[in-house]
Amino acid sequence: MVTVDISLSLDGFVAGPNQTVEQPLGEGGEQLHQWIFGLASWRERHGEPGGERNADDEVLRESVDATGAVVMGRHMFSGGSGPWEDDPTADGWWGDDPPFGVPVFILTHHARETVTKRNGTSYTFVTDGPQAAVALARKAAGDRNVAVAGGANVVVQCLDAGLVDEMQLHVVPLLLGDGVRLFGGLETQRALDTIRVAHSPTVIHLKYRVAK
Amino acid sequence: MVTVDISLSLDGFVAGPNQTVEQPLGEGGEQLHQWIFGLASWRERHGEPGGERNADDEVLRESVDATGAVVMGRHMFSGGSGPWEDDPTADGWWGDDPPFGVPVFILTHHARETVTKRNGTSYTFVTDGPQAAVALARKAAGDRNVAVAGGANVVVQCLDAGLVDEMQLHVVPLLLGDGVRLFGGLETQRALDTIRVAHSPTVIHLKYRVAK
Numbered sequence: 001m002v003t004v005d006i007s008l009s010l011d012g013f014v015a016g017p018n019q020t021v022e023q024p025l026g027e028g029g030e031q032l033h034q035w036i037f038g039l040a041s042w043r044e045r046h047g048e049p050g051g052e053r054n055a056d057d058e059v060l061r062e063s064v065d066a067t068g069a070v071v072m073g074r075h076m077f078s079g080g081s082g083p084w085e086d087d088p089t090a091d092g093w094w095g096d097d098p099p100f101g102v103p104v105f106i107l108t109h110h111a112r113e114t115v116t117k118r119n120g121t122s123y124t125f126v127t128d129g130p131q132a133a134v135a136l137a138r139k140a141a142g143d144r145n146v147a148v149a150g151g152a153n154v155v156v157q158c159l160d161a162g163l164v165d166e167m168q169l170h171v172v173p174l175l176l177g178d179g180v181r182l183f184g185g186l187e188t189q190r191a192l193d194t195i196r197v198a199h200s201p202t203v204i205h206l207k208y209r210v211a212k
Numbered sequence: 213m214v215t216v217d218i219s220l221s222l223d224g225f226v227a228g229p230n231q232t233v234e235q236p237l238g239e240g241g242e243q244l245h246q247w248i249f250g251l252a253s254w255r256e257r258h259g260e261p262g263g264e265r266n267a268d269d270e271v272l273r274e275s276v277d278a279t280g281a282v283v284m285g286r287h288m289f290s291g292g293s294g295p296w297e298d299d300p301t302a303d304g305w306w307g308d309d310p311p312f313g314v315p316v317f318i319l320t321h322h323a324r325e326t327v328t329k330r331n332g333t334s335y336t337f338v339t340d341g342p343q344a345a346v347a348l349a350r351k352a353a354g355d356r357n358v359a360v361a362g363g364a365n366v367v368v369q370c371l372d373a374g375l376v377d378e379m380q381l382h383v384v385p386l387l388l389g390d391g392v393r394l395f396g397g398l399e400t401q402r403a404l405d406t407i408r409v410a411h412s413p414t415v416i417h418l419k420y421r422v423a424k
Contacts, residue, residue, distance in 0.1 A: 010381070010395075010404060010418070010420070011224070011394075011395035011398060012223070012224040012393075012395060016401070027401070028401050159387070169222070171418070173403070173404035173405065173406050173420055174401070174402070174403055174404060175371070175395065175398055175400075175401060175402040175403075175404065176401055177395075177398040177399060177400060177401050177402075178398075181224075182223075183222075183223035183224060183387065183389075186223060186387055186389040186390075187389060188387075188389060189228070189239070189240050189386070189387060189388055189389050190386070190387040190389075191385070191386055191387075192222060192385035192386060192387065193385065193413075194385050194411065194413055194414075194416065197409060197411045197416055199406065199409045201405075201406055202406075204406065204409055204418060206222070206383070206416060208222070208385055
């Protein structure tokens with residue numbers, strides 16, 4: 001199964017305005033991911049004890065446990081748009097201990113050798129489009145899911161190609177006003193079925209099945 | 213208190229693409245309001261018995277009971293954008309038995325006499341901006357709320373002016389792809405507090421307090 005799992009503001013932005021190297025999520029955009037960092041399942045993955053065990057933690061844990069491979073765009077890999085985004089040697093902003101723990105397939109225009117990191121994370125660079133990346137990720141994921149992690153344009157391409165089975169949006173109570181929209185250029189209207197609604201004071205998790 | 217209460221697609225549209233006289237909510241847009249028509253509280257207001265009594269019905273009833281006056285833009289009054297939208301004599305598309313039951317204040321550039329309809333609905337035309345319309349609506353509402361009903365540009369103007377206390381979005385599980393965005397041109401970032409999340413299979417109701 002192919003899933004989308006992404007945090008966005010109530011007004012639909014996955015990053016705020018004026019992205020820079022220092023502020024790759026734009027003005028206010030870092031608030032979109034604050035709900036994750038204190039959770040027990042996040043801390044476990046980073047080898048740290050403790051953390052909150054609440055509805056958010058259950059949602060994150062379920063999603064992480066179910067994911068066998070990740071697909072992402074080159075901007076998300078390299079750290080947002082900016083002058084470095086087309087540097088084919090850039091090693092991403094995820095560091096030596098990236099949080100994925102599974103094979104990651106990166107959509108790019110630059111062919112590169114696969115890079116292996118710690119804890120099961122590897123980076124494979126795919127130059128022939130989202131369908132090819134999803135096909136490779138399916139093989140790598142085995143029985144588990146392929147998670148399309150972003151950016152927004154990759155999510156929209158996968159939705160338009162009919163590749164997405166389930167979509168979970170983590171809606172943060174914030175109006176960013178401007179920035180990178182998740183749904184900026186979707187070409188086909190699509191019905192959804194609500195699978196689950198979960199929430200805490202800081203985020204609402206909306207999970208849908210996507211009609212094919 | 214000033215509230216916003218509006219239905220939108222998961223991708224943020226309050227109307228679909230290609231609005232026409234025959235299809236004022238655009239392609240697919242009529243699906244945004246389907247959740248309302250079978251509910252007991254909606255039927256009661258239209259003098260009809262029966263209807264569903266579920267979470268959606270409770271949300272709608274609460275909202276309607278709390279509303280003492282409505283503010284809307286001239287497009288919403290006249291029936292979407294189109295060649296007739298600037299006709300200063302157009303009587304709206306809400307007919308002789310409109311569903312409001314309270315005074316309605318319409319933002320327009322054309323001064324007109326107030327029109328009185330049945331069941332407590334009246335139309336007052338306000339030419340000096342959203343703050344003036346909200347001030348008049350507050351007086352008319354007494355102890356009850358002023359509901360900013362739309363369109364999107366009126367909601368955004370009221371948010372930017374800091375006039376909105378609470379916002380309830382009725383999110384319909386649908387990707388419309390294009391059309392009229394609710395949050396198209398917000399100028400200020402704003403934090404929200406989640407008040408309540410309610411849902412049925414056909415719609416999710418997200419209620420927030422808006423930080424001033």
